[in-house]
Amino acid sequence: MNNYPQASRILLAIDCIIFGFDGKDIKLLLIKRNFEPEKGKWSLMGGFLNADEDLSDGAARILYNLTGLKNIYVEQLETYGKINRDPAERTVSVVFFALIQIDDHDSEAVKSHNASWITLENRPALIFDHEEMVCKAIEHLKYKAALHPIGFELLPEFFTIPQLQKLYEAIYSIPLDRRNFSRKLLSTGLLIDTGSKNSNSTTKKATLYKLDEVRYKEKFHSFWNFMPDSMKQS
Amino acid sequence: MNNYPQASRILLAIDCIIFGFDGKDIKLLLIKRNFEPEKGKWSLMGGFLNADEDLSDGAARILYNLTGLKNIYVEQLETYGKINRDPAERTVSVVFFALIQIDDHDSEAVKSHNASWITLENRPALIFDHEEMVCKAIEHLKYKAALHPIGFELLPEFFTIPQLQKLYEAIYSIPLDRRNFSRKLLSTGLLIDTGSKNSNSTTKKATLYKLDEVRYKEKFHSFWNFMPDSMKQS
Numbered sequence: 381m382n383n384y385p386q387a388s389r390i391l392l393a394i395d396c397i398i399f400g401f402d403g404k405d406i407k408l409l410l411i412k413r414n415f416e417p418e419k420g421k422w423s424l425m426g427g428f429l430n431a432d433e434d435l436s437d438g439a440a441r442i443l444y445n446l447t448g449l450k451n452i453y454v455e456q457l458e459t460y461g462k463i464n465r466d467p468a469e470r471t472v473s474v475v476f477f478a479l480i481q482i483d484d485h486d487s488e489a490v491k492s493h494n495a496s497w498i499t500l501e502n503r504p505a506l507i508f509d510h511e512e513m514v515c516k517a518i519e520h521l522k523y524k525a526a527l528h529p530i531g532f533e534l535l536p537e538f539f540t541i542p543q544l545q546k547l548y549e550a551i552y553s554i555p556l557d558r559r560n561f562s563r564k565l566l567s568t569g570l571l572i573d574t575g576s577k578n579s580n581s582t583t584k585k586a587t588l589y590k591l592d593e594v595r596y597k598e599k600f601h602s603f604w605n606f607m608p609d610s611m612k613q614s
Numbered sequence: 615m616n617n618y619p620q621a622s623r624i625l626l627a628i629d630c631i632i633f634g635f636d637g638k639d640i641k642l643l644l645i646k647r648n649f650e651p652e653k654g655k656w657s658l659m660g661g662f663l664n665a666d667e668d669l670s671d672g673a674a675r676i677l678y679n680l681t682g683l684k685n686i687y688v689e690q691l692e693t694y695g696k697i698n699r700d701p702a703e704r705t706v707s708v709v710f711f712a713l714i715q716i717d718d719h720d721s722e723a724v725k726s727h728n729a730s731w732i733t734l735e736n737r738p739a740l741i742f743d744h745e746e747m748v749c750k751a752i753e754h755l756k757y758k759a760a761l762h763p764i765g766f767e768l769l770p771e772f773f774t775i776p777q778l779q780k781l782y783e784a785i786y787s788i789p790l791d792r793r794n795f796s797r798k799l800l801s802t803g804l805l806i807d808t809g810s811k812n813s814n815s816t817t818k819k820a821t822l823y824k825l826d827e828v829r830y831k832e833k834f835h836s837f838w839n840f841m842p843d844s845m846k847q848s
Contacts, residue, residue, distance in 0.1 A: 389623035435695025461669025
């Protein structure tokens, strides 16, 4: 049965933008492509959607193959459909956006894919329209992290307010006022004081917090203003 | 040349969610489907992406065919890719979201497609996963209109603050405080006082404004809080 005889069947790719945070910089997980076209060049992690697989399952499969992680923060970003974006064959690509804690990934899986964590500012030229996808994802991260508590997805289970501040400073490339930032974060009611202090630090010890998972899920779609107002009206 | 011999080629549909405002209600432009499967049932306006057409051009083509309008507000919403979403054949659908001024559409084009403007609350059952798409689009409209000035896309060129308030009340199904709302809107600096008054109204005449198009483009990605805080923290 073919109800749609005139319509074209098209290759459908899934490309994944995977952000991590190492305590200092926001990084991107990129791979050196080991197949044609563009073999040997840098690329996002991707693959094709299988005929017998839901789109979201395809994204989860590709992310799992590279990172060894399941149940990470993933959202669909945008679908890219310029005619000649892949020179080998017309391919439409659905881009997904994932946030992971850099320590969580499976380093074996990463290594076997020729993948590396690279800071945003040092990222190499990417194939096809992948640079455009990355720029869009960075904008999306900035937008979303200003309003929603997604930053927590990039932090380890226990974290300090100064760590959280470093994360936000890395996302926006701006210094933030410590007192205002701390007040805004604590006022969300999403942080649980663990009663412990950070022991790594050689300077003043900072309180370790963890995320209130129940409230996080409840409040995820609320919005706050984590960023200074001056920035948002620009 | 076939660089990707194992990959599946898949039908790619484009479905359009078209919102309009008639001064009182938010409405959706829906069509009665005149082909199988699901002939005679209500559906979003859609079609297939052609092999030789960019994805965004495909969306513009489908929107133009139904409404006769070009250069309207369109954004990509999300791509739907459950395996069995179309019972006739595996089809992945990229959903676009359009806002138009209800008077602008070409009523001939609308009629020839068996299309109708239907209020959100009276919308019929829709085929496939179209209801899910519409729910997502309503959420997106609420989210975006709270933070960005997209509501103007639904209004005629000249409008009054009470009209704008009715639009926001229709989007959120809540009454808004006239004074606060007016203050927030005027503080954006996006409205130009035309010096004229609304002459349709039998009650008190209201000032007619128009949008400052230059500032609108500049400030589109800024964000404001058009909605009461109580709503957003829920």
